[in-house]
Amino acid sequence: MFRSSILSILFGALQATAQTCQLQFDGRVSKNFTSEQFDVQNGLFDPDYVKGKGLKFSELLEITDETTLFDVNSVPVFLTINDSSIFAPSETNVQNGFRRAELLPASNNGTDPSTIGVKTLHFSLAKDPARPLNFSHEYQLVFLESADYSTNQFVLKTGTILGGNTSEPDTLQVYGNVNKGAPLLFQAPFSESVVHNFALKLDFDALTTQVYYSQDDEPLKQVTEATPNDISGQGQFHFGILKKPTGPAEDITREGYQPSGIEEAILYGGIFQEDSADGCISLSPETACQHKDH
Ligand SMILES: *[C@@H]1O[C@H](CO)[C@@H](O)[C@H](O)[C@H]1NC(C)=O
Ligand SMILES: *[C@@H]1O[C@H](CO)[C@@H](O)[C@H](O)[C@H]1NC(C)=O
Ligand SMILES: *[C@@H]1O[C@H](CO)[C@@H](O)[C@H](O)[C@H]1NC(C)=O
Ligand SMILES: *[C@@H]1O[C@H](CO)[C@@H](O)[C@H](O)[C@H]1NC(C)=O
Ligand SMILES: *[C@@H]1O[C@H](CO)[C@@H](O)[C@H](O)[C@H]1NC(C)=O
Numbered sequence: 230m231f232r233s234s235i236l237s238i239l240f241g242a243l244q245a246t247a248q249t250c251q252l253q254f255d256g257r258v259s260k261n262f263t264s265e266q267f268d269v270q271n272g273l274f275d276p277d278y279v280k281g282k283g284l285k286f287s288e289l290l291e292i293t294d295e296t297t298l299f300d301v302n303s304v305p306v307f308l309t310i311n312d313s314s315i316f317a318p319s320e321t322n323v324q325n326g327f328r329r330a331e332l333l334p335a336s337n338n339g340t341d342p343s344t345i346g347v348k349t350l351h352f353s354l355a356k357d358p359a360r361p362l363n364f365s366h367e368y369q370l371v372f373l374e375s376a377d378y379s380t381n382q383f384v385l386k387t388g389t390i391l392g393g394n395t396s397e398p399d400t401l402q403v404y405g406n407v408n409k410g411a412p413l414l415f416q417a418p419f420s421e422s423v424v425h426n427f428a429l430k431l432d433f434d435a436l437t438t439q440v441y442y443s444q445d446d447e448p449l450k451q452v453t454e455a456t457p458n459d460i461s462g463q464g465q466f467h468f469g470i471l472k473k474p475t476g477p478a479e480d481i482t483r484e485g486y487q488p489s490g491i492e493e494a495i496l497y498g499g500i501f502q503e504d505s506a507d508g509c510i511s512l513s514p515e516t517a518c519q520h521k522d523h
Contacts, residue, residue, distance in 0.1 A: 250509035253343050254334045256468070256500035257303035264292055272335055279331040279467065281314040282323070289314070289330050297353035297498035298426045298446055301514045305498025307357060308332070308469045312489050326478060326485045331469030332497070339376040344463040345433050347506045349441075352468060353426045353499040356419065360494035362472075364388045364398040369471040370495060371427075375462035380408040382460040383429065383438055387419055391473055391481065401425055403440055405458035415440040415453050424496070428512075430505055431460055441512070448513035468497050 256273050267286035268276050280289060291307040314328040337343050352371055362368060365388070372384040383405055389398045401419045404411040417425065428441035428449050437455040470493065474485025503511060 250349070250503035250505065250511055253348055253502040253504055254336050256332065256334050257300060257498070258292060258306055259302065260304055262292060262304075264290055270335070274332040274335055278333050279316050279329050279469070279471075281310075281329070282317040284313060286332075291494075293496065295355075295424075295496065295498070296446075297355075297424045297496075298443065298449075299351060299353065299499030299501065299511070299514050303498070305353065305355075305496050307494045307496050309360065309492065309494040310470050310472060311492050312487075314470075314472075324482045326474045326481045326483050326487070328472040328487060328491070328493075329470065331467040331471060332500070333465050333467060334500070334502075337465050339465050340463055343466070343502055344373070344376075344431075344460075346504065347430070347432045347434065348502050349505045349510050350429045350431060350466065350502050351427070351499055351511070352497065353424050355424045355496040356421050357494040357496060358421055360492050362388065362470075362493050362495070363488070363491070366475055367391045367393075367473040369467070369473075370401075370469070372467050372471075373431075373460065373464055374467060375464040377462065378464075380406055380462065382406050382462060382464070383414070383431075383458065384411075385427070389475075391475075403427075403429075405438060405456070406460070409459050412456075412458070414438060414456055414458070415442065417442060420444075424498075426499065428510065430455065430510060433460055436460055441510070449510075450512075466502075468500055470495055 264287040289309045297305050308330045310328040310330050314330055316329045317323040367388045367390050370385045372381045374381050386402045389395045399419050400416045403415040423444050426443045430439040436459055438458040439455040440453040441449040442452045443449045474487050476486035478485035
């Protein structure tokens with residue numbers, strides 16, 4: 230009796246100082262996870278999509294002992310691509326133009342609540358100096374693909390954008406809906422040996438996107454206003470490497486130039502989504518709900 234009332238007082242005090250935003254999904258990988266768990270239903274990510282035909286996630290994903298801003302009791306993972314990273318959604322649809330390795334949150338089936346209301350998507354990523362990307366190519370590193378596969382409502386890209394005119398390829402570039410002119414919302418140098426932390430506040434009612442960003446263990450800072458961006462159409466969040474081809478191609482999913490002998494990797498961590506309908510956004514793990522703007 231005494232003990233439980235002390236606990237409830239303590240719990241109340243903790244809640245008052247560090248109110249935690251309600252989670253929609255959590256993709257943070259606990260320290261005791263094994264890579265083989267990524268090949269079976271694991272509650273974090275879909276074991277089947279998106280990866281090269283015949284490959285297993287356990288072969289293209291490495292659990293690390295590094296840290297990222299929101300990996301307090303969890304660890305980030307390296308995702309890798311090589312010449313075998315050719316996704317084939319069916320026998321007749323073989324995506325020879327792309328090299329892909331992407332994680333999709335387990336609960337994010339395309340019509341679930343992660344793409345309705347007001348949600349904030351968190352992720353951190355970093356280069357692997359030993360297995361660099363090739364900035365002559367365009368890469369998608371995080372994106373939302375609509376449920377009817379007709380568009381990406383936002384995309385974090387890097388490299389030389391196809392059909393673009395990229396003066397600084399070695400940057401992280403957040404674009405809005407690619408079918409609505411893909412406006413550039415935010416960019417930052419893709420510095421090596423730095424973990425880049427992002428949060429995207431996605432208002433699926435007002436159709437806006439707002440970017441928060443920081444490096445290493447710095448708390449997130451708001452870097453854009455809530456910018457009009459058509460994020461309707463629900464769909465699925467992708468975290469990973471989608472390398473596009475160079476050279477002329479009518480259908481870049483199947484054609485275009487991809488050099489052989491590649492070995493490229495990106496570190497991903499701190500992937501989760503919280504409900505921001507009440508303005509709750511976690512800017513750092515210590516003060517999970519530090520910021521409220523209505
Ligand atoms: C991993 O650790 C978590 C708590 O941190 C625990 O709930 C879970 O059972 C552990 N899983 C395994 C496979 O040991
Ligand atoms: C790519 O990596 C996978 C997983 O390690 C491996 O099985 C495959 O042989 C590699 N492909 C090439 C072309 O090196
Ligand atoms: C997708 O998830 C939502 C929410 O969990 C559920 O209501 C719906 O039935 C699921 N749809 C499919 C096709 O599994
Ligand atoms: C980078 O990609 C370009 C275009 O595909 C290619 O010509 C070049 O050889 C690649 N560089 C490396 C170091 O692989
Ligand atoms: C491409 O970049 C050059 C140099 O910055 C600029 O003069 C030109 O207008 C740009 N073209 C397009 C289509 O943006």
